[in-house]
Amino acid sequence: MNSTFLCGRFELGFERPLIMGIVNITPDSFSDGSHHFSTNAAIDHALGLVEQGADILDIGGESTRPGSEPVSIQEELNRVIPVIEGLRNCGVPLSIDTFKPEVMKAALQSGVDLINDIYALRQPGALEVVSEFPHCGICIMHMHGEPKTMQVNPPDYGNNITREVAAFLRDRMKIMLQSGIDPRRIMIDPGFGFGKTAAQNFQLLREMADLNELKAPILVGVSRKTMIGAVTHKPVNDRLSGSIAAALAGVARGAVVVRVHDVAQTHDALAVWNAVEFGVNE
Template sequence: MGIVNVTPDSFSDGGAHASTETALKHCEQLLKEGADILDIGGESTRPGSPAVPLDAELARVVPVVREAVKLNVPLSIDTYKPEVMRAVLDLGADIVNDIWALRQPGAREVVAAHPTCGICLMHMHRDPQTMQALPMQGDVIPEVLAFWDEQLAPLKALGIDPARITLDPGVGFGKSVAQNFALLGRQRELLATGYPLLLGWSRKSSIGAVTGIDNASGRTVPSVAAAVLAVDRGAAIVRVHDVRDTVAALAVWRAMRAEAPQRTSPQEQ
């Protein structure tokens, strides 16, 4: 999943793709580099970032989606606003990628009304304005699993097909550095839900914390390493900025897997 930030204040690319024209060029470049899905977002959710008004987000995202649907690839829209979800799904977007896990009023009803769209439910502690000021405490794995159970129940009640749903543990969203790496080290425990996992490690501050690389755009190599480790631990989708390098690294991983001895027990998987 290649990231397309249509924002002037992204933590990772500094608004390099904030206009419709530059965003579309970036979409095309990511596809050339091997992206399978494009994830378009019009609001930065970095820690401490202010919420973007609805009209501003629509003005950023809708023109890009209107053109990007012509690329004939799956389009994911990173939004938590039901009005934006409705607008982009009506234009032909394929997936709603929601950091609030459809907890905003009306969001569940929007996806229920579009019976073929994919849904990604992300775990977030608190909200983008306060999540790192007061990060969560304790063992992150059971907290994330319990949260998913709570958010999946109303979707089941609405009759939403489980095959439409992917889960994201929310690396960096209200968690400590240790908790983020616990999500990676114990990621296979998250597979117990039976749902596919999406992981977003790309250029995150926790990578900077353990590598000493302060500049987000300089974290390509450790971000690729985290993506490969996530896939090796069962991730179905990795959300990345550096598509070309991640695709190349995964090609090496696949070649290794093709020649590896057959695994014989769950403990070895």
């Protein structure tokens, strides 16, 4: 893996795992939908996450939970662009969680540093947009199907879920590199919960170290997800402990970014993990 990740205005190192704080500007996200739906509320929430230790802010204007309904390009822009403009000088990289090329371009023009795309640049025009902005980071994710129906009937991967995910991400990376994208701009996400059963998610997490062969930074997003509820039997807003355990399992297997709702608690858990692994600076 490259020693630095090119992320718009920033160059990120991974001497320690980084925390990506989730900023949902949606009425229907699975965990915190409508909590920060206004521009001012979203900006205040995001600034609070930075104070708690977020290293990156991931801004999203369209829910991609299972069964979610799509929103129009204009509606998504109306939600995210004022928030991006309000956070542009907050001191940490800004990520836009979108798969729409039009939203990607407008967000990059407004100051976003990272494109976080659940479709891995498969939408027509997406690859061309990120090629126009040679410094932005790009996170590509594995997903089977589309958000509205992906969990209706996930495919039977047998025991090959990790191999399938690795092959998909390898192919997408190859296409990006052939298009002239600097490998230092590419991050990968296994896509926990996106067209996968709970058993498949946990197998993928267990075997996630195999993805290190792709030589790209790995982002893990497991916060409050159904896979956590499947083993803890807790409702979505009572999954903090399970989410932290899963995030640490991912970090232990090579993840360098964890995407979370609960930044302060995850920050403390990672501080202890780092002290165990690397010692304490006194």
